Amino acid sequence: MHHDDVGVPYVLMQKRSWWSHHGGTWGLPGGARDSHEDAVTSALREAHEEAALRGEGLRVQGVYLDDHGGWSFETVIAASAERLAAAPANRESTELRWLALDEVAGRKLHPGFAATWGEIQGAIRPETIVLDVANIVGARAEHGWWRDRAGAATRLLEDVAGLRLGHPVLAQWYPRVVAVVEGAAKSVPAVPGIEVVAAAGSGDDAIVEVVRDSRPWERVVVVTADRGLRERVSELGAEIVGPRWLLSQLGDR
The missing domain is CATH 3.40.50 (Rossmann fold)
Structure with a gap:
């Protein structure tokens, strides 16, 4: 996430490849966490693997937990001072795009992301x-x-x-x-x-x-x-x- 010169927040969104689970929907770059990783380490690794983003220019602001009992989604919120270049780094994405905050809900969203987006977006501000x-x-x-x-x-x-x-x-x-x-x-x-x-x-x-x-x-x-x-x-x-x-x-x- 980053803010432009007038303070509009932008979120880096991923369009999932057609063959993946809920293919063709939009969500956040991510994936499974390795057993030795915490949520932040895993998210930064996945951002690099899927979007060619490096963690040096990111400041982690928090972690949102969507707990389903026995398994959970953890969304790591991080900010950059500038809009970082991002491009699909593997076959899991067909497109990566920075979307203004008010544009996100207008996309066809991954159901898991859609269910939590209303709460997550309220915690996006630094x-x-x-x-x-x-x-x-x-x-x-x-x-x-x-x-x-x-x-x-x-x-x-x-x-x-x-x-x-x-x-x-x-x-x-x-x-x-x-x-x-x-x-x-x-x-x-x-x-x-x-x-x-x-x-x-x-x-x-x-x-x-x-x-x-x-x-x-x-x-x-x-x-x-x-x-x-x-x-x-x-x-x-x-x-x-x-x-x-x-x-x-x-x-x-």
């Missing part, structure tokens, strides 16, 4: 979680956190980096995570998997800038309980959840 670290650390209220704000912020970010965040649709979710730190916590070290933004001044202002700089088609969720900040980012189209949304997933009570 998603960014913005952490108001000072606010979340205060809500976490570790003993003595106010005496070592940098240490408390570092522990929070390390915990978040090791967490598999829950999503209402996706079985696995890999959002972009941006953590805004300020004041005494600006010295936190880099944490793999998290973009740390050190506020030059107000942390709230820095969060507003992160939201403002996001792409128009991106879903942005700000984690904060600060009422004034919630109003400011809401005006920019961001969604808001309180610190408890995150802390409950970390096992905090």
Whole structure:
């Protein structure tokens, strides 16, 4: 999946060869997963084998699970910054085409894909979680956190980096995570998997800038309980959840 210059999402679709199961229908490139593979590894391999796509230019956003009990379909959602060249790499496809999101339902779809497309398309947008670290650390209220704000912020970010965040649709979710730190916590070290933004001044202002700089088609969720900040980012189209949304997933009570 990729977005064009005005934010229209495009999905790479495969027209199945006539001799295959449900031949002549449209769906996603894919196939059987090897016993040693996870869903992402398998999907990237199949994308290369069927569409000559390489994984270097793709960012995996999540995995949708369609579980039938004993067997399942796993749809891996990945995005590219540009429209990658794709062509049938074996006899399983008669055509590969990038289709705008609103064009997909108009094709003759593979029944399995058609049954889940309504839910999958709602999870296609890139998603960014913005952490108001000072606010979340205060809500976490570790003993003595106010005496070592940098240490408390570092522990929070390390915990978040090791967490598999829950999503209402996706079985696995890999959002972009941006953590805004300020004041005494600006010295936190880099944490793999998290973009740390050190506020030059107000942390709230820095969060507003992160939201403002996001792409128009991106879903942005700000984690904060600060009422004034919630109003400011809401005006920019961001969604808001309180610190408890995150802390409950970390096992905090």
